[in-house]
Amino acid sequence: MQKVLVDLKNICKSFGDTEVLHDFNLYIMENEFVTLLGPSGCGKTTLLRMIGGFDSPTSGDIYFDGKLINGVEPNKREINTVFQRYALFPHLNVFDNVAFGLKLKKMEKSQIKEEVEAALKLVKLEGFEDRKIDTLSGGQMQRIAMARAIVCKPKLLLLDEPLAALDLKLRQDMQYELKEMQKKLGITFIYVTHDQEEALTMSDTIVVMNEGRILQIGTPEMIYNEPKTRFVANFIGESNIVEGKMLKDYLVKFEGASFECVDNGFSKNEDVDVVIRPEDLEIIDAKDAKIKGVIDSKTFKGVHHEINIIVNDKEYTVHTTKDYPLGIEVGLTVSPENIQIMKKPGLNTFSGVMDYDGKVKISDNIVLDSESELEEGTAVVVRILTGDVLLDDIDESDFKGTIKDIKKRGIYSDVYVESENIIFVSSTSKVHHVGDEVGVWIKPEKVKLEVEEDEGD
Amino acid sequence: MKRSFSSWFLPILSTILSFFIIYIPVILIFVMSFTYTNSLSEIGADHLTLRWYASLFTNDYNSLEIASRYASNIDTLKDAILNTLLITTLSTAISTVFGTIFAIGINSFSKKIRSFLMMMNNIPVINPDIVTGFLLLLIFVLLETFTGLERGFITVLIAHIFFSIPYVVLSVLPRLKQIDPNTYEAARDLGCTRFSAVTKAIVPAIMTGIITGALFAFTMSIDDFVITMFVSGREFFNVSTWIDNSMRRSYIPKTVYAFNVIVFSIAFLALIISKFTKKQSKGELV
Numbered sequence: 001m002q003k004v005l006v007d008l009k010n011i012c013k014s015f016g017d018t019e020v021l022h023d024f025n026l027y028i029m030e031n032e033f034v035t036l037l038g039p040s041g042c043g044k045t046t047l048l049r050m051i052g053g054f055d056s057p058t059s060g061d062i063y064f065d066g067k068l069i070n071g072v073e074p075n076k077r078e079i080n081t082v083f084q085r086y087a088l089f090p091h092l093n094v095f096d097n098v099a100f101g102l103k104l105k106k107m108e109k110s111q112i113k114e115e116v117e118a119a120l121k122l123v124k125l126e127g128f129e130d131r132k133i134d135t136l137s138g139g140q141m142q143r144i145a146m147a148r149a150i151v152c153k154p155k156l157l158l159l160d161e162p163l164a165a166l167d168l169k170l171r172q173d174m175q176y177e178l179k180e181m182q183k184k185l186g187i188t189f190i191y192v193t194h195d196q197e198e199a200l201t202m203s204d205t206i207v208v209m210n211e212g213r214i215l216q217i218g219t220p221e222m223i224y225n226e227p228k229t230r231f232v233a234n235f236i237g238e239s240n241i242v243e244g245k246m247l248k249d250y251l252v253k254f255e256g257a258s259f260e261c262v263d264n265g266f267s268k269n270e271d272v273d274v275v276i277r278p279e280d281l282e283i284i285d286a287k288d289a290k291i292k293g294v295i296d297s298k299t300f301k302g303v304h305h306e307i308n309i310i311v312n313d314k315e316y317t318v319h320t321t322k323d324y325p326l327g328i329e330v331g332l333t334v335s336p337e338n339i340q341i342m343k344k345p346g347l348n349t350f351s352g353v354m355d356y357d358g359k360v361k362i363s364d365n366i367v368l369d370s371e372s373e374l375e376e377g378t379a380v381v382v383r384i385l386t387g388d389v390l391l392d393d394i395d396e397s398d399f400k401g402t403i404k405d406i407k408k409r410g411i412y413s414d415v416y417v418e419s420e421n422i423i424f425v426s427s428t429s430k431v432h433h434v435g436d437e438v439g440v441w442i443k444p445e446k447v448k449l450e451v452e453e454d455e456g457d
Numbered sequence: 458m459k460r461s462f463s464s465w466f467l468p469i470l471s472t473i474l475s476f477f478i479i480y481i482p483v484i485l486i487f488v489m490s491f492t493y494t495n496s497l498s499e500i501g502a503d504h505l506t507l508r509w510y511a512s513l514f515t516n517d518y519n520s521l522e523i524a525s526r527y528a529s530n531i532d533t534l535k536d537a538i539l540n541t542l543l544i545t546t547l548s549t550a551i552s553t554v555f556g557t558i559f560a561i562g563i564n565s566f567s568k569k570i571r572s573f574l575m576m577m578n579n580i581p582v583i584n585p586d587i588v589t590g591f592l593l594l595l596i597f598v599l600l601e602t603f604t605g606l607e608r609g610f611i612t613v614l615i616a617h618i619f620f621s622i623p624y625v626v627l628s629v630l631p632r633l634k635q636i637d638p639n640t641y642e643a644a645r646d647l648g649c650t651r652f653s654a655v656t657k658a659i660v661p662a663i664m665t666g667i668i669t670g671a672l673f674a675f676t677m678s679i680d681d682f683v684i685t686m687f688v689s690g691r692e693f694f695n696v697s698t699w700i701d702n703s704m705r706r707s708y709i710p711k712t713v714y715a716f717n718v719i720v721f722s723i724a725f726l727a728l729i730i731s732k733f734t735k736k737q738s739k740g741e742l743v
Contacts, residue, residue, distance in 0.1 A: 054642050074645040087643035090636070091661035101647035152647065327585075 002029045004066075005156060005188050006051060011060035013046055013212075021212040024060070026188065028205075030155075030240055033078050033182050033198040035191045038209035039235070044192045048158050051190065057417050065155065067140040075104075080149035081158040084163065086141045094120070094144055095129035101152040102316050106326050115372040119151040122181065139170045146178075148187060157182075159191045163198065175201045196236045200224060208232050231340070233275045240281065241318050244274040244341070252341060257290035259334065267422065269381050269452065270349040273342040279317040280304070280328055280338035289331020295324055348389060348425055351452060360449060363420045369444040379452040386414060388446035389426035397439025405434055483721060490714035509715040513538075527710040534712055540610070544695060545678040548617035553671040555618070556625025560666075561659060562632040563626065575630070582623045589620060590687035597688055608690030616688045624677055625670035632666030633659075647697035679720070686739045712742060 004027050011024040020043040028034050036044040049055040050062060053074030062069050069077060081103070085089075098119055102112045120126050123143035128136075136144065142162055149157055163171045179202045182189045193199055199206050200220040208215045208223060210232075216228045227233035230241055244254030249264035254274050266272060286292050293311035299416050300306075304319045309330065316332065324330065352362035354374045361367045362382055374380065394400050401419030415426045417440055424440055430440065491505045513535070514658045515521065518528040581589060597612045607610070636659075637643075644658035645651070660667070674680040682697035688700055696716065703709050 052646060054645070073650075075648045075650060076641070079646075081643070081646045083637070083638050083639040083643055085639065087637040087639035089640070089643075089658055089662065091664065100644075104648035104653075148647070243690075 001135050002031070004028070005030045005032075006190070007063040008051075009061045009063070010058045011047070011050065011062070013043070013050065013055070014058050019212060021303070024212070024214065026207060026214065026217075027453055028188060029175065030188055031186055032244070033179065033189045033191065033202060033204045035192060035193060035203040035206050036209060037196060037199040037206050037235075039194055039346075042209045043212040044209055045160055048160055048192050050188060051156070052079055052158050053077050060122075078154050079156045079158060080152050080154040081160065082142075082145045082149050082162045084160045084162065086145040086162075088141055088144060088148070090133050092133070093129070093131070094125070094131045094136075095181040097133065097144055098147045098151055100148060105152075115151055116147075119147040122150070122184075123147045125351075138166055138382040139174070142174065143167060146181070150181070150187065154187065156188045156190065159189060161193050161195075162191075163193075165194075171198070178202060195398070199359060208235065209324060210235075228342060230273060230342065233340070238278050238317060240278065242273050242274050242276075242277045242314065246270045246272050246341065250336075252339065255291045255314075259290070259339060260336040261339040261341060262337050265338075266343070269350060270352045271285055271344050271347065271383075273344060275340040275342060276334050276338060279304070279316045280334055281316060282333050283307070283309075283318060283320060283322070283324065284328070284331045286329045286331040289333055291332040293330055293332060294329050295326050298324070298326065308434075346386050348382075348384045348386060350384075350422065351379050352382045354378040354380060354449075354451075358444075360447065363422055366420060366422065368442055368447050371444050372449045374449065374451065380449045381452050383448045384419065384424075384446060386425045386427040388442060389417075389424050390441045390443075391415060391417065391426050391428060391430070391432065391438045392441050394439040396438065397441045400437055400439050403434050403436045403438060406432060406434055464548060471674075487718050487721075490718045492711075493637050497688050506668060509711045510719075512710070512712045513715055513719075523710070526708060526713075530708065531710045531712050533694070534696075534699060534710065534716075537694040537696050538695065538716060540613075541679060541697075543673060544610070544614055544617055547614055548621055548678045551619045551669060552618045552621035552674045553625050554675070556622045556670055557629050557663075557667055558624065559662070560626045560629035560633055561655065571648040578623045578626050579714050581620060582627070586620075586681075586683035588614075590684040593619065593684065594687040601728040608688060609693040611686045612690070613685055613693060613695070617681065620681075620684060621674035624673040625667075628661055628673055629666040632663040636662045676724075681693055 006026075006028040008024055008026045011021055012019065013021040024043075024047065036047060038044050044057060045163075050057055051064075053069070053076075054069060064077065064079070071411070082175065089100065092100070095116055098116045102115055107115070113323050115165075116129070117126070120128060122223065123146050125140060125143050125147070130145075131143070133144075142165075147163065162178075163174050166174060175198055178189075178191075182202075191285060192199075200223075203220055205217065206220055206223045207217050210231055214234050217224060218226075223232065224236055227236060227239070233239040233241055242254050244252050246263075246266040246269065247258055248268060249251050249266070250261055252259055252261045252263070252274060253274065266356075291311055293309040293316065296308045296310045298305055298307045304321055305323055306321060307318045307324060309316045309318060309332065311332065318332070350362045352360045352368075354372070354376055355361045355367060356376055358370050358372045359367050360370050360372070360380060360382060368382070372380075399419055401417035401424065403415055404418045404423070405416040407414045413428060413432070415432050417424045417426060417427055417438060419440065424438070489510055493506055497678070508523065512518065512521055512523060512531055516532075518525075518531065523531070528728065559578075563571055563578070589665060593612075593616050597606070597608055600606050601608065640658050640662060641654050644654035649657055680697060681695075682701065685695050685698050686701070689695070694702060696713075700709065700713060
C-alpha cells in the first residue's frame with residue numbers, strides 16, 4: 001500500500017491582513033507527481049515555501065513522513081527545491097554547484113565526485129563539470145538546478161515553475177524529461193505552475209487552486225473532462241459554458257433544445273451550467289440540427305480552425321480541422337459523454353406545486369411557506385439561496401433532515417441535508433457533523449417562485 | 458568642408474589646460490620629493506636625492522644630513538603615518554563587515570522599509586563633513602563626561618567607522634539586488650545553517666560589491682581631515698591633521714612629499730591594475 005508522504009492539515013496563512021491560504025487540507029502520496037495549478041497569487045508558491053520550510057503557516061500542521069515538521073529548519077528537512085530562476089551560485093562552477101549539498105553532508109571526496117557525475121549524466125550534461133554558470137543557457141541552468149537538488153537524494157522534490165523561463169520547444173522537451181526523471185528516481189514531486197498544459201502533461205494528480213482554496217483535485221483526465229466549477233472549466237483549456245436546465249436524469253435542456261447527457265442526481269428542472277469543450281462541438285448541416293447559428297469569425301490556429309458561431313446572441317467556440325466560410329448558417333451537435341453538467345453554486349432549485357395560502361409543496365410532507373399569491377395547483381420552480389436555508393433545532397423548524405455531507409468552503413461550509421430524497425444545501429459557518437439530524441427552516445420571503453413553463457417535449 | 462581653426466583649437470586647449478590644473482601639484486610634489494631645497498627657484502641648480510624617502514624608514518637622520526629642526530618633526534610625522542595606516546586598516550575592515558551585514562539586512566526588508574532605511578543610510582553621505590564632525594564631537598564630549606573616554610585613537614576610529622559604513626552599504630546593495638532572490642533559500646535548502654548560508658552563498662556572490670565598498674571605505678578614511686580634526690583631541694594626529702598642525706607652527710620636512718608620492722603611486726597603480734583586470738572579468742572594481 002502507498003504511504004502518505006506529505007499531509008497538510010488546516011493550513012491558514014496570512015500576510016498582514018491578506019489571507020492567502022484558507023483552511024487548506026491536502027495529502028500527497030509517496031511517488032506521486034502532484035501539480036499545484038492556479039493563477040498567480042492563488043497561494044500555490046506560498047504553500048510550496050511552507051513545505052520547504054521557508055515560510056511557516058499562521059495556523060495548521062504540516063506532516064512529512066508521519067512527523068510534524070512545522071518548526072523544522074529547511075536544512076533539516078529531507079526536501080529539496082528547484083527554484084523558479086534556479087538560484088544557482090554564480091561564484092561556483094557546475095561541479096561545485098551540484099556538489100554543494102553533498103559537501104555540507106561531509107561526504108567523502110571520491111564519493112562526491114561519483115554522485116555529481118551520476119547526477120550530471122541523469123540531466124544529460126556530462127562533461128560540464130568545469131563550466132562557469134554564466135556560460136550556460138537557460139535550459140542547461142535548469143538542468144543543473146535539477147541535478148543540484150536530486151543529488152541530495154531527497155524524499156520530496158519541490159519545483160517552483162522551473163520551466164517558466166524556457167522557450168516553448170525546450171519547455172515541451174523538459175516536461176517529458178521531468179516526468180521520466182520522476183519515474184526513474186521514484187521521488188515524490190510537487191510541481192507548481194500556472195501553465196495548464198504542463199500540469200496536464202506531467203501530473204499524476206492536479207490540484208486546482210484559486211484564492212487560497214482547492215477547487216478540484218483529480219487526475220488530468222478528470223480535471224479536463226469533468227471540471228466541477230466554472231473557474232476550473234475556464235482555467236483548464238477553453239470552454240463554452242452556457243446556462244441550462246436538467247429536465248430529468250440524463251436529459252438537459254439548453255438553447256431551447258434537449259440533449260441526452262451522462263449526468264444524474266439533480267432535482268427536476270434544476271438550473272445548471274453546461275460545459276462543452278470547443279473540440280467536442282461538431283458542425284453539421286443546419287437542417288439536421290437542434291441548435292442553429294451563424295459563423296461570425298474564425299482564426300487559423302495551425303492544427304485546427306477556431307470558429308466562433310453566434311447562437312441566440314451567444315457566442316460558441318468550435319475547434320475543427322475543417323474550414324467553413326464566414327456568414328453561413330450551420331448546426332451544432334455534441335455527443336452525450338461530452339456534455340459536462342455543473343451544479344450552480346449557491347442555489348437550491350426544486351420543482352413544486354402551489355398549495356393553499358401561498359404554501360408550496362415540494363414533496364409529500366415538505367411544504368414551505370411563501371409570499372406568493374399564485375393559484376392552487378400551479379406547477380412552479382422553487383429557488384432558494386443556500387445561505388437562506390437555516391439549520392436549527394428540530395422543534396423550531398419547518399421539517400427535519402439528516403446531514404449527508406459537509407464541504408468546507410473556507411470560512412463557511414456547504415451542508416447537504418437530505419429529507420425525503422430531496423437534498424437541501426445550506427451555507428453556514430456553524431459547526432455540524434455528518435449523520436446528525438437537524439431541523440431545516442426557510443423564511444417565507446426567501447422562497448422565490450416561478451411558474452413552470454410547459455415543457456412541450 | 459574645411460574645419461575652422463577655433464573648432465579644433467579650443468577643445469584641445471581646454472583639455473590640456475584642465476589636465477595641467479589637475480596634475481601640476483602632483484608633478485610639483487613628485488619633483489620636489491627628490492630635491493634638497495624647499496624653494497622652487499632653486500630646483501634647477503639642486504642635486505637629486507632619495508634621502509626624504511629614506512627618512513621614512515630610518516631613525517639615523519645624521520647620516521641623511523637632515524637638520525635637527527626637521528628631525529624631531531619627522532619622528533612625530535612617522536607616528537602620524539602609523540596612526541593613519543592603523544586607523545584606515547581597522548576602520549576599513551570593521552566598516553566593510555558591518556556595512557555588508559547592514560546591506561544584507563536592509564535588502565531583506567519590504568520595499569517600503571528598505572527605501573526608508575536607505576534614506577537613513579544616505580543622510581551621513583550627503584551631510585557636510587563639518588556638520589558630521591561637529592555632531593560627533595558633541596557626542597564624544599558627552600561620552601567623556603560620563604565614561605571618562607578621552608578623545609584620541611578610539612574616538613577617531615569610531616568616527617571613521619561611522620562615516621565609512623554608508624559607503625559600504627551603497628556599494629554592496631546593488632550587487633545584492635542583482636543576485637537571484639532565492640540564493641539564500643537555495644543554500645538553506647541544500648543544508649546550510651542560517652549563518653553558513655550567508656557566508657557560503659551570499660557573501661561570495663556579492664564579493665565584487667564588498668571589495669568596492671572596502672575601497673571606498675579605505676579612501677574615505679585615509680585622506681579624512683575635517684572629521685578627524687574634530688574628534689582627535691590634542692595629542693592624536695593622522696597625516697592630514699599633522700600637516701595642518703605643522704604648517705602653523707614649524708617647518709614641514711620634505712618627508713611628507715615622499716610619503717605623498719608613495720600614496721599617490723599606490724593609488725595610481727591600483728587604478729591601472731583594476732582597469733586591466735576589469736577587461737578580463739565582469740567584476741565592477743572601481
